[in-house]
Amino acid sequence: MKHTYHQNLKCKIQVSTSYGDFQLNNNIQLINNKILSGERLSKEDGINLFKINDIYALGNLANNVKKKKTGDYVFFNVNLHINLTNVCVSRCKFCAFSRDKNDKDAYSMTADEAVRRAIDSLPLGITEVHIVSGLHPDLPFEYYVDIISRLKEKMPKIHIQAFTAVEIDYFSQISGRSIKDVLIILKNAGLGSMPGGGAEIFNSKVREKVCPKKASGEKWLEVMETAHTLGLRSNATLLYGHLESDEEIIDHLISLRNLQDKTDGFQAFIPLPFHPKNTEFENTHKRPGAFENLKMYMIARLMLDNFDHIKSFWIMVGLDIAQLSLNFGVDDLDGTVVEEKITHSAGAETEQYISKQELISLIRETGHTPVERDTLYNVIKIYKE
Amino acid sequence: MINYRKILNNILMGKRLDKKDALTLYQEAPLPELGDTANQISGRFNKTGFSTFVIDRNINYTNICQTQCKFCAFYRKTDSPDAYVLSSEEILRKVEEAYNAGATQIMLQGGLNPDLPFDYYIDILKKIKSKFRIYIHSFSPPEIIHFTKISNFSIPMVLNKLKDAGLDSIPGGGAEILVDHVRKTISPKKISGTEWLGVMEQAHNAGFKTTATMMMGSVENFGDRIMHMEFIRSLQDKTSGFRAFIPWTFQPGFTELGGTKNSRYDYLKTLAISRLFLDNIINIQGSWVTQGKDIGQLSLWFGANDLGSIMLEENVVKAAGTSYQITRNEIIQLIRDASKIPAERNTEYNIIKIFN
Numbered sequence: 001m002k003h004t005y006h007q008n009l010k011c012k013i014q015v016s017t018s019y020g021d022f023q024l025n026n027n028i029q030l031i032n033n034k035i036l037s038g039e040r041l042s043k044e045d046g047i048n049l050f051k052i053n054d055i056y057a058l059g060n061l062a063n064n065v066k067k068k069k070t071g072d073y074v075f076f077n078v079n080l081h082i083n084l085t086n087v088c089v090s091r092c093k094f095c096a097f098s099r100d101k102n103d104k105d106a107y108s109m110t111a112d113e114a115v116r117r118a119i120d121s122l123p124l125g126i127t128e129v130h131i132v133s134g135l136h137p138d139l140p141f142e143y144y145v146d147i148i149s150r151l152k153e154k155m156p157k158i159h160i161q162a163f164t165a166v167e168i169d170y171f172s173q174i175s176g177r178s179i180k181d182v183l184i185i186l187k188n189a190g191l192g193s194m195p196g197g198g199a200e201i202f203n204s205k206v207r208e209k210v211c212p213k214k215a216s217g218e219k220w221l222e223v224m225e226t227a228h229t230l231g232l233r234s235n236a237t238l239l240y241g242h243l244e245s246d247e248e249i250i251d252h253l254i255s256l257r258n259l260q261d262k263t264d265g266f267q268a269f270i271p272l273p274f275h276p277k278n279t280e281f282e283n284t285h286k287r288p289g290a291f292e293n294l295k296m297y298m299i300a301r302l303m304l305d306n307f308d309h310i311k312s313f314w315i316m317v318g319l320d321i322a323q324l325s326l327n328f329g330v331d332d333l334d335g336t337v338v339e340e341k342i343t344h345s346a347g348a349e350t351e352q353y354i355s356k357q358e359l360i361s362l363i364r365e366t367g368h369t370p371v372e373r374d375t376l377y378n379v380i381k382i383y384k385e
Numbered sequence: 386m387i388n389y390r391k392i393l394n395n396i397l398m399g400k401r402l403d404k405k406d407a408l409t410l411y412q413e414a415p416l417p418e419l420g421d422t423a424n425q426i427s428g429r430f431n432k433t434g435f436s437t438f439v440i441d442r443n444i445n446y447t448n449i450c451q452t453q454c455k456f457c458a459f460y461r462k463t464d465s466p467d468a469y470v471l472s473s474e475e476i477l478r479k480v481e482e483a484y485n486a487g488a489t490q491i492m493l494q495g496g497l498n499p500d501l502p503f504d505y506y507i508d509i510l511k512k513i514k515s516k517f518r519i520y521i522h523s524f525s526p527p528e529i530i531h532f533t534k535i536s537n538f539s540i541p542m543v544l545n546k547l548k549d550a551g552l553d554s555i556p557g558g559g560a561e562i563l564v565d566h567v568r569k570t571i572s573p574k575k576i577s578g579t580e581w582l583g584v585m586e587q588a589h590n591a592g593f594k595t596t597a598t599m600m601m602g603s604v605e606n607f608g609d610r611i612m613h614m615e616f617i618r619s620l621q622d623k624t625s626g627f628r629a630f631i632p633w634t635f636q637p638g639f640t641e642l643g644g645t646k647n648s649r650y651d652y653l654k655t656l657a658i659s660r661l662f663l664d665n666i667i668n669i670q671g672s673w674v675t676q677g678k679d680i681g682q683l684s685l686w687f688g689a690n691d692l693g694s695i696m697l698e699e700n701v702v703k704a705a706g707t708s709y710q711i712t713r714n715e716i717i718q719l720i721r722d723a724s725k726i727p728a729e730r731n732t733e734y735n736i737i738k739i740f741n
Contacts, residue, residue: 059417290679290682290683320677366476
C-alpha cells in the first residue's frame with residue numbers, strides 16, 4: 001500500500017481541458033502578453049478578468065505589476081479618522097452610518113471637539129488627520145473651513161486629508177460658491193489632500209437605485225479634476241457588491257484611469273466591499289466574501305496601470321484579508337486608523353485600531369518591507385529587518 | 386533555480402517532500418506559490434473537483450476532565466458548579482434533533498470523566514444505533530486510553546466492544562502536536578504522542594478508519610509541526626487508515642496557556658505545506674470553525690478540499706471565545722463564491738449530493 005496515491009500522481013500530469021478552459025487560458029495569455037509589453041487592458045479584457053477564477057493566475061499577473069510599481073515595499077501611515085457628523089441629507093441606501101437630524105443617535109461635533117480629538121491623538125504619532133462626514137443640512141461651509149484652519153494652526157505639521165468629492169459638491173451648494181472656489185478656500189485654510197470616498201459606482205442607473213440623492217458620477221469626477229488641477233491630490237474608491245455588474249465596475253475603473261491620464265492627481269485606489277448589515281439591503285445581499293475581495297484587488301491592480309498604489313482598507317475587509325492581499329497586488333494598508341465609525345455602523349466586525357508594531361509584523365510576515373509614509377507617499381521610515 | 390522553486394517542482398513531479406525541504410518551503414516560499422502548488426496537488430487527489438462538507442452534531446457528553454490541558458477552555462473539575470454529564474436520554478434527544486435536521490454523522494466527544502463507567506459509552510452507542518440510521522464518528526485516542534483504564538480491557542478489546550456496540554469510525558482529536566516536549570508543556574497529563582499513534586494503529590488494524598488532527602499555534606515551532614506530520618505520514622504508509630488530515634489553530638481565550646492566536650497567514654501556509662507533505666492522505670480539511678468564514682473559504686485554494694462539518698452544535702472552540710456559525714446554505718454559497726463546486730458528503734467521504 002505504500003506510496004499508492006503518491007505514485008498515482010506521476011501519471012496524472014495531463015489535465016483535461018474543455019473549450020471553456022481553453023478560451024480562458026487563452027485570455028490569460030493575451031492579457032499576460034499585454035501586461036508584459038506595457039500595453040493597456042481594454043474594457044473587454046477587464047470583463048474577461050472577472051471570468052478568470054484561478055486566483056493564482058490572476059495573482060501572478062497582479063503581483064508582477066505591483067512589484068514593478070513599488071518593489072517589495074508595503075506602505076502604511078499613522079492617522080486619525082474623524083467623522084464630524086452622522087447627520088446626512090443624502091441617506092444613501094447602502095449606508096448604515098447616516099441619520100436624520102432629529103434621530104436620537106444623531107450627532108455633530110463642535111469645532112472645539114474635533115480639534116481636541118486631534119490634539120489628544122498627537123501622542124500616538126499621527127501624521128494625518130482624515131475627515132469624512134455626513135452632509136449636514138444646517139452646518140454652514142464656514143464650520144468646515146474653521147475646523148481646517150484651527151487644526152492647521154494647532155498642528156501645522158499634520159497633514160489634513162478631508163472631504164470627499166461629494167462633500168465638496170455639497171459645500172458648493174450650501175455656500176453658493178463654485179467648486180473651484182470652495183476648494184481654493186479649503187486649500188488656503190490648510191486642506192492637504194482629499195480622500196476618495198463617495199465615488200461608489202459611477203453608472204447613473206445603479207447610482208439612482210443605491211444613492212439617488214448623491215452627487216452624480218460626472219460631478220464626482222469633475223470635483224476631482226478641479227482639485228487635481230489646483231494641486232490637491234486625492235484617492236479614488238469603488239463600492240462593490242450591491243447592484244452593479246462586472247461591466248459597470250470596469251467602466252468605473254476606466255473612468256478613473258482616463259481622468260488619471262489627464263491629471264495624474266490620484267494616489268491610491270481603494271476598492272470597498274459593500275457591508276449590507278443595518279441597510280436596506282440587509283436581507284437581500286451578503287457582504288462580498290474573501291475570494292471576491294481578493295479578486296477585486298487584483299482586477300483593480302491590472303486595470304489601473306496609471307495608479308501607483310492599490311490600498312486595502314483593512315477596516316472593511318478585516319486584517320486577515322488585508323494581509324493576504326499584499327501577495328495579490330496590494331501595496332498599501334492604510335493606517336493605524338484610530339477611530340472609524342462608518343463601516344462599523346454597517347456591522348463590520350473588524351478591529352477599530354491596530355498598533356504600528358502589529359501592522360509592521362503582519363507586513364513582514366508576507367515577505368514585504370514595511371514602509372511608513374506620510375499622506376503624500378513621502379517615505380518616513382523603512383522598517384528593515 | 387531558486388531552492389524553494391526546485392522543491393515545488395519536484396513535488397509536482399511526484400517526489401516525496403522530506404522534512405528539511407518542508408522547512409525550506411516554510412521559510413522561503415512565497416504564500417501564493419505554495420498555495421498554487423498545494424491547490425494543484427489537491428486537484429490530483431480529488432479528481433471530481435468537489436469541495437465537500439458534512440452535516441453533523443458534536444455532542445460533548447461531559448465537560449468533566451482529569452487531563453486539564455492548558456490550551457483547553459472547555460474542561461471543568463468534578464466539583465465545579467458548571468460541570469455536567471449528559472444522560473443517555475439527553476444524548477438521544479440531541480441525536481434525534483440532529484437526525485431530523487439532516488445530519489448524517491454524530492460525534493461524541495467528552496472529557497475524561499473518572500466517574501463514568503465504560504458501560505455508559507457502550508449503552509449510548511447501542512441506544513443510538515437501535516433508534517437511528519446515523520454514522521457514529523466518536524471517541525478520540527485519549528478517550529480510548531481512558532476507557533482501557535476504567536474497564537481494565539486492552540486497547541483492542543475496548544475497540545472491539547465499541548465496534549460491536551455501533552461505533553463506526555474514530556476522530557483524530559487529541560493529537561495536538563505529537564512531539565513530546567510540546568505535549569509536556571501544553572498537556573502534561575494527556576496521553577503521549579506514541580500512545581496516540583498506537584491507538585490509531587490498533588484502530589486501523591481493527592478495521593476502523595480515522596482522521597488525524599494537528600493543533601498549531603501554541604508553543605511549537607514549525608519543525609515540530611513537520612515532525613507531527615512525519616509521524617502521521619509514516620503510520621499512514623503502514624495502515625492507510627487515515628481518511629483526512631485536519632489542521633486547526635490553538636484558541637487562547639480563557640485558557641491557562643493563554644497568549645495570542647497564530648495568524649491566518651501562518652495557518653494558510655501550514656495548511657498548504659500539509660497538503661504537500663501528506664502525500665498519502667486523500668483529504669485535507671479547512672477549518673472555518675477556528676479561522677472564520679473568509680479564511681475557511683480561501684482554505685479551498687490552499688490545499689483543503691473539504692470544510693468539515695457545518696456543526697449543528699460545537700462547544701469546545703466556543704468555550705475559548707471563538708464562535709462562528711454557518712448554515713448549510715451559507716456553506717454552499719461560500720464554496721460557490723470561491724468558484725468551487727459544493728457537495729455534501731458522508732463520513733466516508735462518499736458524495737451524497739452535488740450542488741451544481
